[in-house]
Amino acid sequence: MRRCCTIKELQINEEIRDKEVRLIDVDGSQLGVVPIRKAMDIANDRKLDLVNVAPNAKPPVCKVLDYGKYKYEIAKKEKEARKNQKVINVKEIRLTPNIEAHDLSTKAKRAIEFLNDGDKVKVSVRFRGREMGHTEMGKIVIDDFLKIVGNHATIEKAAKLEGRNMIMFLVPKSE
Incomplete structure (x- = not known):
């Protein structure tokens, strides 16, 4: 599957295998370090996705957000960045x-x-x-x-x- 944009795939929802994560809410406020089950419940209650935005951190940082919208905005930013760069031949x-x-x-x-x-x-x-x-x-x-x-x-x-x-x-x- 080849796309025009290169978005690195992030772990979402059940793909996250860590026991504890640092959770960030939709509005950007920190909810602290919570067990993965509690983080999944919070995301499900809000009908949003739990996305692992910093997998290499200790503990990993997860954010509650709409994953489809997040991917769209990243693709839009990358496209804008490509449009603004000057190709020198x-x-x-x-x-x-x-x-x-x-x-x-x-x-x-x-x-x-x-x-x-x-x-x-x-x-x-x-x-x-x-x-x-x-x-x-x-x-x-x-x-x-x-x-x-x-x-x-x-x-x-x-x-x-x-x-x-x-x-x-x-x-x-x-x-």
Whole structure:
């Protein structure tokens, strides 16, 4: 059974196996440490559920509440939290050591669009064959690229040679 929300299942009513529990009433008032039978009777009298909200405590903490409503409110809070979080994507711009100026400016414009949308940009210069002997050419290309996008980005991770690629990470400039 797969749901959109991840709610950890709590012990309710007969699933609680402890002898004594610390009981909290519907309105949040403490009723003290009571035997599990008495806690179950109190919950049944009010036509509500006994829910073990802190199973690891000594003694475990149980609350008298409507379990269906409780699950609904937790799911609602989780959904609201997911809605408010911002997903940051990493977009990649690939360059070569002998890229022409116009191609470089076109790729830089694309990177600026990504940065304005709030995404991170991974700039990679790929070296093929004998180009590995001239990695300084890749550094020059990355520096030229940085001059173009410099007003829109800050460097998160400086250019570094990793295998056959020189990689640099840019993040949007915070204002």
